[in-house]
Amino acid sequence: MTSSASPARVLQHDLLSSRLSFQSISRATVLDTVLVLSTIVLPIFARGVIIRRPWAERWAARLNLDLRAVKLLQRLRRKYGSQPLLLRIPYRPDLLLLAPEDVDYVLQSSPDPFATATREKRAALSHLESNNVLISDPPERVMRRPYHEQALATQERIHPLAERFKEVIDEEIAGILDCQKSGLFGHLDWNVFSAAWFRIVRRVVLGDGGRQDEALTQQVNRLRSRANWAFLLRKDEGQLRAFQQKLRVYVDRAEPGSLLAAAPKARNVDPESQVAQWLFAFDPTGMATFKTLALLATHPHYLRQARNEASLHAPDLPFTRTCLLEALRLWPTTPAILREITDARCVDGEDIDKGTGVLIFTPFFHRDDERWVLAHRMDPETWNSGNALPAKGLVPFSAGRAICPAHNLVPLLASLTLAAVISRVAIRLVSPVLNPKILPATLNHFDLRFEINHLPVDPSRATGAGGLTS
Numbered sequence: 001m002t003s004s005a006s007p008a009r010v011l012q013h014d015l016l017s018s019r020l021s022f023q024s025i026s027r028a029t030v031l032d033t034v035l036v037l038s039t040i041v042l043p044i045f046a047r048g049v050i051i052r053r054p055w056a057e058r059w060a061a062r063l064n065l066d067l068r069a070v071k072l073l074q075r076l077r078r079k080y081g082s083q084p085l086l087l088r089i090p091y092r093p094d095l096l097l098l099a100p101e102d103v104d105y106v107l108q109s110s111p112d113p114f115a116t117a118t119r120e121k122r123a124a125l126s127h128l129e130s131n132n133v134l135i136s137d138p139p140e141r142v143m144r145r146p147y148h149e150q151a152l153a154t155q156e157r158i159h160p161l162a163e164r165f166k167e168v169i170d171e172e173i174a175g176i177l178d179c180q181k182s183g184l185f186g187h188l189d190w191n192v193f194s195a196a197w198f199r200i201v202r203r204v205v206l207g208d209g210g211r212q213d214e215a216l217t218q219q220v221n222r223l224r225s226r227a228n229w230a231f232l233l234r235k236d237e238g239q240l241r242a243f244q245q246k247l248r249v250y251v252d253r254a255e256p257g258s259l260l261a262a263a264p265k266a267r268n269v270d271p272e273s274q275v276a277q278w279l280f281a282f283d284p285t286g287m288a289t290f291k292t293l294a295l296l297a298t299h300p301h302y303l304r305q306a307r308n309e310a311s312l313h314a315p316d317l318p319f320t321r322t323c324l325l326e327a328l329r330l331w332p333t334t335p336a337i338l339r340e341i342t343d344a345r346c347v348d349g350e351d352i353d354k355g356t357g358v359l360i361f362t363p364f365f366h367r368d369d370e371r372w373v374l375a376h377r378m379d380p381e382t383w384n385s386g387n388a389l390p391a392k393g394l395v396p397f398s399a400g401r402a403i404c405p406a407h408n409l410v411p412l413l414a415s416l417t418l419a420a421v422i423s424r425v426a427i428r429l430v431s432p433v434l435n436p437k438i439l440p441a442t443l444n445h446f447d448l449r450f451e452i453n454h455l456p457v458d459p460s461r462a463t464g465a466g467g468l469t470s
């Protein structure tokens with residue numbers, strides 16, 4: 001389709017190719033465009049798109065920035081209506097989505113006509129994984145996506161290696177809690193938790209041989225820090241090569257019991273580029289797991305339910321999984337899902353150029369209290385019918401053909417980790433104090449701090465310890 005096609009023909013094409021289409025769009029004023037850039041786009045960039053910056057997260061949480069962003073978009077929806085809002089940013093026009101139906105339509109219509117490989121993603125991710133599926137054109141995407149789907153067992157609720165992963169998690173969590181609670185009392189913060197979490201990640205992804213390889217995690221993090229700057233920083237070819245060479249040794253070894261062993265043995269997909277994404281994406285998984293712990297500590301009845309579930313020692317923990325999904329709804333780790341229009345089109349008399357961006361700001365849909373009375377509360381039941389609800393705009397893992405291929409693995413590993421913690425210790429959230437009736441829209445995982453205490457001998461039946469939430 002070209003920009004010279006008549007609006008009627010374009011709309012007809014859209015209606016034929018998909019269930020729904022953009023019937024109309026609105027055009028934002030310059031002032032509103034600047035407001036969106038300063039309230040939404042700039043903070044996302046400052047907080048770090050590929051690796052979070054602790055100082056920026058602290059600042060964002062202090063100002064509850066995501067709530068400001070939600071309020072702005074609600075105001076724009078009242079002003080312009082809920083059709084996509086065109087932000088005429090020079091060199092990078094963007095359609096900002098304001099209706100869940102449009103979220104559903106765009107995600108179900110990816111990668112064509114809404115490409116996943118946007119300019120910003122290419123610029124950022126090429127610092128560490130230039131051939132990753134996320135930034136691949138459709139022909140390469142078709143080759144690379146199965147690598148992830150097989151290794152991460154995308155279609156299976158319980159990964160075939162779940163029992164092995166449970167052992168790893170139990171060992172590593174027992175390691176930090178036994179050490180922390182010596183004297184029957186201690187604290188759990190992000191530094192302690194994340195050290196154990198990344199040992200789990202390396203054992204799950206690379207095998208036990210990777211357990212002590214903190215240098216590899218640091219290498220990924222250095223590349224991620226450069227990736228935060230996207231176009232603004234030159235690629236460090238030397239660092240990238242050193243990281244890939246190191247990773248290749250693990251890929252070739254494919255230690256039994258690891259995700260690498262579960263992956264297809266195909267070299268033509270550039271496994272290093274694919275696996276770099278796993279090492280990177282397990283960081284937000286840890287963040288979300290830790291925030292779920294904060295949610296459970298704030299809701300004693302849900303904590304009791306999760307602890308009862310943990311006492312069954314099963315790999316499938318359905319309730320705890322829904323708690324993790326709630327944490328991802330309340331504090332999505334991917335606040336911006338981006339797409340790029342692959343064909344010029346004309347909607348509502350406006351030419352939309354090829355390459356126009358589409359921005360789905362997930363906190364807006366996840367926390368839209370004008371549509372949803374429980375928006376700022378924890379309500380695990382929301383997720384009883386699945387972990388992607390695009391028709392409601394609830395898409396922590398995205399949706400459609402580019403849905404996160406770890407959308408089953410993440411809840412599995414997170415719920416096993418939570419079970420390992422709460423079956424061993426009583427927890428109390430020391431900071432920040434959360435109000436369960438109105439949870440903050442921004443929560444900084446770096447500053448979460450729990451008091452932990454020994455549970456009585458049979459942890460699964462414990463109801464309280466030393467005044468702590470159990």
Ligand code: HEM
Pocket residue numbers: 116133134135145148152277278279281282284285286288328333334337338395396397398399401402403404405406410
């Ligand atoms: C809290 C945890 C995670 C969340 C919320 C999450 C969410 C997402 C989202 C929103 C996307 C973007 C899809 C799109 O553009 O529409 C994505 C893509 C992807 N994620 Fe995750 N993810 C998580 C963890 C993981 C983990 C642990 C892995 C691997 C072990 C992983 C592997 C991938 C891959 C390979 C893609 C690209 C998929 C494609 O383009 O086809 N993710 N994820």
